[in-house]
Amino acid sequence: MNPVIEYRAVCKNYGSFVALRDVSFSVSKGEVVCLIGPSGSGKSTLLRCTNGLEQISGGAILLDGAPLPQTRAGMRAVRQRMGMVFQNFELFPHRSVFANVMMGPLTVLRMDHAAARARAEALLDKVGLADKAASMPAALSGGQQQRVAIARALAMEPAVMLFDEPTSALDPETIGEVLSVMKRLADEGMTMIVVTHEMTFARRVADRVVVFERGGVLLEQGPPRQIFDAPLMERTRDFLSHLDWSG
Amino acid sequence: MFDWDLSALEESWRFLLGGVGVTLGLSALTVATSLTLGIAVGVLRCYAGAWLRVPLTFYVDSMRAIPVLVVLVWMYFAFPLLTGVSAGPFWAALAALTVHVAAYVAEIVRAGIESVRPGQIRAALALGMSQPQLVMQVVLPQALVRMLPAIGSVVSVTIKDTAIAATIAVPEFMKRAETVAGQSYQPVQVYTAALVVYFLILFPTTRLIDRIHARVAHLGRS
Ligand SMILES: Nc1ncnc2c1ncn2[C@@H]1O[C@H](COP(=O)(O)OP(=O)(O)OP(=O)(O)O)[C@@H](O)[C@H]1O
Numbered sequence: 001m002n003p004v005i006e007y008r009a010v011c012k013n014y015g016s017f018v019a020l021r022d023v024s025f026s027v028s029k030g031e032v033v034c035l036i037g038p039s040g041s042g043k044s045t046l047l048r049c050t051n052g053l054e055q056i057s058g059g060a061i062l063l064d065g066a067p068l069p070q071t072r073a074g075m076r077a078v079r080q081r082m083g084m085v086f087q088n089f090e091l092f093p094h095r096s097v098f099a100n101v102m103m104g105p106l107t108v109l110r111m112d113h114a115a116a117r118a119r120a121e122a123l124l125d126k127v128g129l130a131d132k133a134a135s136m137p138a139a140l141s142g143g144q145q146q147r148v149a150i151a152r153a154l155a156m157e158p159a160v161m162l163f164d165e166p167t168s169a170l171d172p173e174t175i176g177e178v179l180s181v182m183k184r185l186a187d188e189g190m191t192m193i194v195v196t197h198e199m200t201f202a203r204r205v206a207d208r209v210v211v212f213e214r215g216g217v218l219l220e221q222g223p224p225r226q227i228f229d230a231p232l233m234e235r236t237r238d239f240l241s242h243l244d245w246s247g
Numbered sequence: 248m249f250d251w252d253l254s255a256l257e258e259s260w261r262f263l264l265g266g267v268g269v270t271l272g273l274s275a276l277t278v279a280t281s282l283t284l285g286i287a288v289g290v291l292r293c294y295a296g297a298w299l300r301v302p303l304t305f306y307v308d309s310m311r312a313i314p315v316l317v318v319l320v321w322m323y324f325a326f327p328l329l330t331g332v333s334a335g336p337f338w339a340a341l342a343a344l345t346v347h348v349a350a351y352v353a354e355i356v357r358a359g360i361e362s363v364r365p366g367q368i369r370a371a372l373a374l375g376m377s378q379p380q381l382v383m384q385v386v387l388p389q390a391l392v393r394m395l396p397a398i399g400s401v402v403s404v405t406i407k408d409t410a411i412a413a414t415i416a417v418p419e420f421m422k423r424a425e426t427v428a429g430q431s432y433q434p435v436q437v438y439t440a441a442l443v444v445y446f447l448i449l450f451p452t453t454r455l456i457d458r459i460h461a462r463v464a465h466l467g468r469s
Pocket residue numbers: 014017019037038039040041042043044045046
């Protein structure tokens with residue numbers, strides 16, 4: 001199957017610092033790819049490059065076979081096709097939950113109000129927060145905020161969802177509700193790239209796991225079974241054992 | 248024991264009250280124009296190209312270095328001679344106070360904008376928003392909420408500063424108080440009344456702004 005996203009020898013430098021070094025892999029339609037690796041190994045950087053929040057320094061990122069555009073307008077069009085979910089939710093604090101979810105359709109897609117409303121209602125229902133529509137983000141728990149953030153991203157009807165450690169800032173008791181929303185999304189066939197430290201989630205939901213190591217190098221990739229049970233690389237095993245992960 | 252003869256105030260209270268009206272009018276207009284100009288300058292200093300940022304920075308820095316009284320006098324006496332445009336003391340005072348106060352507002356706006364977390368901007372960009380959309384919908388609303396206490400002090404300083412318009416004979420409250428005090432030989436009564444009047448205008452104003460901020464502060468927390 002043709003890949004939706006393809007990374008070809010992607011490099012990213014910040015000055016003389018190398019954040020990504022020759023990263024190549026691809027993501028097919030409907031695939032869930034989990035990115036794991038130690039802190040500072042470039043996982044967030046890769047996601048930000050994917051939707052053009054950062055410019056790559058070398059190589060190419062292809063979306064549906066075409067390199068990411070260089071123009072501002074082109075990049076905006078690409079971002080509309082990719083939803084992004086952040087570690088710190090980044091809901092807009094001055095807008096209600098409902099307005100947060102409608103923000104993309106109203107301002108970016110210039111959808112009419114009734115249609116945006118209907119879409120937001122359906123999505124809040126989907127993430128189980130229909131009753132919180134009128135609340136302000138600050139009144140919600142972390143897990144609820146993150147589910148709103150997922151709904152906000154889905155409101156653009158993206159082709160790909162990018163998750164950057166979506167549960168790292170959550171209390172343990174609310175992690176599950178976010179992961180189960182993500183699991184359902186995966187089951188519905190959404191193409192997803194998920195940076196995560198939740199190895200149980202990666203094992204159960206990912207079609208493929210990509211392991212990064214310090215220096216922004218792709219260490220190895222494969223189905224979860226291979227990565228977790230029989231990693232090819234010694235350093236993958238080291239990383240996993242350091243996670244205090246019991247499997 | 249001082250003789251609190253209030254005859255001058257009793258005779259001239261209408262005249263003085265008219266001056267309060269001018270003071271309030273000048274204050275309200277100055278606040279409106281300097282907020283508008285200051286927000287525009289602050290936003291442009293953050294987002295415009297260098298060709299605009301450099302002169303705006305120069306404008307803000309020079310306004311902070313020049314006493315407002317000097318700007319006022321220049322605006323009233325020098326500006327008409329240089330340009331041939333003369334609009335009278337009230338408008339000269341409005342213009343002088345505006346260019347002065349707007350520079351302070353611009354600095355506050357810039358600090359407010361810079362205090363918005365980069366993650367908020369990433370979230371807006373990730374939705375596909377354009378730069379103007381993210382400024383208007385995400386950054387400015389949060390920045391304005393956070394700026395409210397600082398804007399509140401600027402508003403009260405502005406109201407106080409309208410009193411210097413007396414020096415170019417704008418018939419505002421302070422000017423009229425001087426006139427009444429001079430003619431009646433009752434400066435103690437008249438100027439004491441002036442203290443009280445300014446307090447009565449400013450105290451509720453600052454309280455109101457604090458109240459509003461307390462109400463909306465959570466909207467700017469991200
Ligand atoms: N804007 C920047 N300027 C300079 N260096 C940066 C910048 N952004 C990231 N880096 C550096 O690039 C490296 C990769 O960062 P990145 O955030 O992608 O790592 P990560 O794998 O997501 O780590 P974590 O698990 O901590 O989130 C880090 O060493 C970081 O310090």
